[in-house]
Amino acid sequence: xxxxxxxxxxxxxxxxxxxxxxxxxxxxxxxxxxxxxxxxxxxxxxxxxxxxxxxxxxxxxxxxxxxxxxxxxxxxxxxxxxxxxxxxxxxxxxxxxxxxxxxxxxxxxxxxxxxxxxxxxxxxxxxxxxxxxxxxxxxxxxxxxxxxxxxxxxxxxxxxxxxxxxxxxxxxxxxxxxxxxxxxxxxxxxxxxxxxxxxxxxxxxxxxxxxxxxxxxxxxxxxxxxxxxxxxxxxxxxxxxxxxxxxxxxxxxxxxxxxxxxxxxxxxxxxxxxxxxxxxxxxxxxxxxxxxxxxxxxxxxxxxxxxxxxxxxxxxxxxxxxxxxxxxxxxxxxxxxxxxxxxxxxxxxxxxxxxxxx
Numbered sequence: 176x177x178x179x180x181x182x183x184x185x186x187x188x189x190x191x192x193x194x195x196x197x198x199x200x201x202x203x204x205x206x207x208x209x210x211x212x213x214x215x216x217x218x219x220x221x222x223x224x225x226x227x228x229x230x231x232x233x234x235x236x237x238x239x240x241x242x243x244x245x246x247x248x249x250x251x252x253x254x255x256x257x258x259x260x261x262x263x264x265x266x267x268x269x270x271x272x273x274x275x276x277x278x279x280x281x282x283x284x285x286x287x288x289x290x291x292x293x294x295x296x297x298x299x300x301x302x303x304x305x306x307x308x309x310x311x312x313x314x315x316x317x318x319x320x321x322x323x324x325x326x327x328x329x330x331x332x333x334x335x336x337x338x339x340x341x342x343x344x345x346x347x348x349x350x351x352x353x354x355x356x357x358x359x360x361x362x363x364x365x366x367x368x369x370x371x372x373x374x375x376x377x378x379x380x381x382x383x384x385x386x387x388x389x390x391x392x393x394x395x396x397x398x399x400x401x402x403x404x405x406x407x408x409x410x411x412x413x414x415x416x417x418x419x420x421x422x423x424x425x426x427x428x429x430x431x432x433x434x435x436x437x438x439x440x441x442x443x444x445x446x447x448x449x450x451x452x453x454x455x456x457x458x459x460x461x462x463x464x465x466x467x468x469x470x471x472x473x474x475x476x477x478x479x480x481x482x483x484x485x486x487x488x489x490x491x492x493x494x495x496x497x498x499x500x501x502x503x504x505x506x507x508x509x510x511x512x513x514x515x516x517x518x519x520x521x522x523x524x525x526x527x528x529x530x531x532x533x
Contacts, residue, residue, distance in 0.1 A: 188280035190223035208251035258302030299351035325349035337444035364448035369431035376456030380417030381522030408464030416515035419508030456495025473520035
């Protein structure tokens, strides 16, 4: 996406971790941004409102149509609504022309999906259908949406490639993300909507999600509480720094897919329809115990560890093959874990000591 070409973008999940950083990047570059989020209480909404405040979105809400609420300012707006409310979603789309829609809103959490399955079908399936239908009826030029590395499930071939089959998810969260990819393909095929699915690999960084392990570890270490270490720390994750994720999204915004080949060969990543999938990962898996060690060094305290067995819904290792991403945009994530965790810890200490002291 050329920085000198201004656009108008809808970002769903704008109060979330990745959505916040994407809005900040787009606004900094001078684009117009409409942020949308339902600000649910999956984790403390205070952090979500703090992110919106950091973006400059006013907390003063004015009526926007019949049931939609919006905050309007110079270069962007924020709307609070549930994506399952299709009529309100369509109203938003009809009132704006979007150069692209970036759909990041979802009910997150692999373990949470085991105990709260209906939250995932409502948000991740019905909500995504609302976005697809609205894109269809308003002829949105490009839909970019968040998938997840969790779709690889029981696959044991690594690094994970978007050209591998992904038919064995091990959590409902993963199943809904794979369903999103299949739904997107259907709409790309039937209605010609260019769709780009992004499989994110364990994203971390400042303003992150409190339910993520690194965030919970940092807080526990800081306050001398034990951390829960599954499988004795013998797990590997392709930790991806948030700035790399945002760079990947921004680079792909200006690259809507066209039909690439005959879609009958079964390759999950490409199609004769305008549909494509990419991994966005650091392509360098790190051992969980090493990750904890780096956190300890940056926080200046040793963690009290409580070792637990392997958890249902988890996988032992994730590793991203990003060759397709590199081929498409000439770039791949590369922030080392030492740098990324240092930046996270700087923010974490600032936020908890200066902004939200417990």
